[in-house]
Amino acid sequence: MPGLDRRAFLVTGLAAGLGAAIPRPASATASPEIPPSPMPGASAARGLCSDPFMLGVASGDPDHAGFVIWTRLAPRPLAEDGLGGMPPVVVPVEWQVYDDECCRRIVRAGVADASPEWGHSVHVEVGHLAPGREYWYRFRAGPYLSPAGRALTAPHPASFGGPLTMAFVSCAQYEHGYFTAYRRLAEDHPDLVLHLGDYQYEYARDTYVAPSGNVRDHEGPETVTLADYRRRHAQYKTDADLRAAHAAAPWLVVFDDHEVDNNWAGETPAHPDEGPAFRRRREAAFRAYYENMPLRRTSIPCGAGLRLYRRVEWGRMASFHLLDTRQYRDDQACGDGYKDCPEAADPARSILGAEQEAWLLDGFRRSRARWDVIGQQVFFARRESDAGPGTRTSQDAWDGYAASRRRVTRGWVDAGVRNSVVLTGDVHAHWASDLKLDYDDPAGPAVGSELVTTSVSTTGDGADSDPADHPFLRVNPHLRFYNNQRGYVLTRVGPEAMTADFKVVPRVSVPGAEACTRATFVVEDRVPGVRQAYLRPYSPPIAARTADVTAEDTIRQETERP
Structure with missing residues (x-):
């Protein structure tokens, strides 16, 4: 919101930040009315020169006590290095969860580190919320405030809840x-x-043409490297309609083939000439997929593997x-x-x-x-x-x-x-x-x-x-x-x-x-x-x-x- 100052955003205080290399859930503890102490990387956040929330916000994988909230910092989403125009440093990102749509009553708050190793993405596993409720959330990096998103908790395990x-x-x-x-x-x-x-397609421009022709173009080559996949995910999230759908409700996501390559199967690529390089490609695709989706830490990729099946x-x-x-x-x-x-x-x-x-x-x-x-x-x-x-x-x-x-x-x-x-x-x-x-x-x-x-x-x-x-x-x-x-x-x-x-x-x-x-x-x-x-x-x-x-x-x- 215009004019919202740092203390207003942090009214319930901040929790300790995350490690830079391994994304983990941020704490939701708070000390009301205590202003935050200086944090490593705060100067990098203050030095942001344009809005880093160009890819929007998302929530996902709800249970009866909470959900994941997500964002990824990218003031220049299509930067060729795949880092979205971010500096190669850890940036603290403040987050808050509210129980009202006007974002006035804070129920959880904290800070998470957006690290370059993970594409400056943020995954916060928010807990200790009431079951069967609507909540809203948003993020702040330096002087910039993200759009608000809507999330829900599932009903209590013993309850049907409403339709x-x-x-x-x-x-x-x-x-x-x-x-x-x-x-x-x-x-x-x-x-x-x-x-x-x-969710996204890997092809270079005009490789896969609709029967009546394509109406807009992919940026960059066919996705093979981590930078390629990061850019392609970012391009898709520059679409305002997709961002609106993410902000509307929590998502449950699974991938098919085009998040990696057409018709791949296990360790087998669609094109046999890819050979051992396909494993590296799959590793890059899985990492970018996790970075760009509201997934829990149980889905953090490990090399060329990503545990996505879940209940x-x-x-x-x-x-x-x-x-x-x-x-x-x-x-x-x-x-x-x-x-x-x-x-x-x-x-x-x-x-x-x-x-x-x-x-x-x-x-x-x-x-x-x-x-x-x-x-x-x-x-x-x-x-x-x-x-x-x-x-x-x-x-x-x-x-x-x-x-x-x-x-x-x-x-x-x-x-x-x-x-x-x-x-x-x-x-x-x-x-x-x-x-x-x-x-x-x-x-x-x-x-x-x-x-x-x-x-x-x-x-x-x-x-x-x-x-x-x-x-x-x-x-x-x-x-x-x-x-x-x-x-x-x-x-x-x-x-x-x-x-x-x-x-x-x-x-x-x-x-x-x-x-x-x-x-x-x-x-x-x-x-x-x-x-x-x-x-x-x-x-x-x-x-x-x-x-x-x-x-x-x-x-x-x-x-x-x-």
Whole structure:
């Protein structure tokens, strides 16, 4: 706020700073009305000549007592060295948490060190807060004050709390369109946001071109080094719509492939000629990802490894099982496209790896939540592309790891999970489907539900289509809905039902489009599968084809990448 002096910001005092090399949570202790003593690096903060909060603020990974708050200092976000225009010194960053939107009543405060080793990022794990509450937070470095962000604590573990409004998104290619969906999501005032991967894309300018052309450009080369990845994350966060979505609610994040490289798998790069250099590239990408996301210290990367799979409890209402389907998977057996691949059924193959798979199955057995929500990256249900002989499916999705999918599905069935819902990104279109133990038995019962979000911007504007006329739906009767516009999914989760609005924007080639609900699906308590509750009528343009989309259109959209 203009005119806010240092003592006003620090009314509850400051805690000791963090170590420079290893990011740790800042303390939330305070001594009311005691002014701070001089801190090492304070002169560097006072010497900042322009606003260092150009990348905004964020919160994430809430529990019933607190959450992470994040910022990264970068007065010149696109500086070529990847350090955002910051000096190569540790800078103290003051933070405060409030229980009112006007930021008047301080409940926690402290100071954290922003070090050059970690891109001058700040991760504060705030604790000792009341469950099921809204809070607001902000930061200060030298004379500069950050925007305020909104965060929430989860309900008490013994309580359902009120209905949960949760949005989920995926796939935001900066060049392909404006991030209007992020802005509309923020305006929906969710309690929680899940980002399911492809937060940023690695390509050099004009390498990956949308069907109608790119509307803006990536800066710099294809991301390979730490400086490259830091710059690319910074460029994405210069988008005001993305910053608004981060400030609106706490996020739960997982990555997919483009945060590193297209279609990578474990230690295997997409391009074999990368060889041992891919491990260094992966290490750089993981470090930059942690630096730019509101993650807890349990996700601090260690070399070329980053523990991203984790479980977040929302009282008794929901247990979020967040998966990593890239870092531990076996390589795609027959390449990345749609193929009839017998090796996909090999029981030795896993998309999660043995340790993560065992962790997930144990979580199902221990769960007492009303809703077990699996947040992950790639299509879970089977999708055959034609009705001919063989099984022609995408090898980059769970179809390429059919035995692993069956083990996971059988795991929640055998554990007696009350309601299993899989949330998915990656495929740049909205889908809804029933989940089966046996997809070869169309009459067999549904044992779960899958909701898939379209992209924020990837592949450009897209087009509306008749959701009953997609060839994949005719071949796969468990698939219930399709739409090829850009947008996100907004859910309302209560004890009796989960309701999902498939939100779409008509165009991303120009900014500012309004969003509307294309369809609404409901998952009722103890009733596996999705039920359509609303469908906006489709009005085809005069020159529309008889069939608005073909199987080849879908395959091309998902696989035509460099």
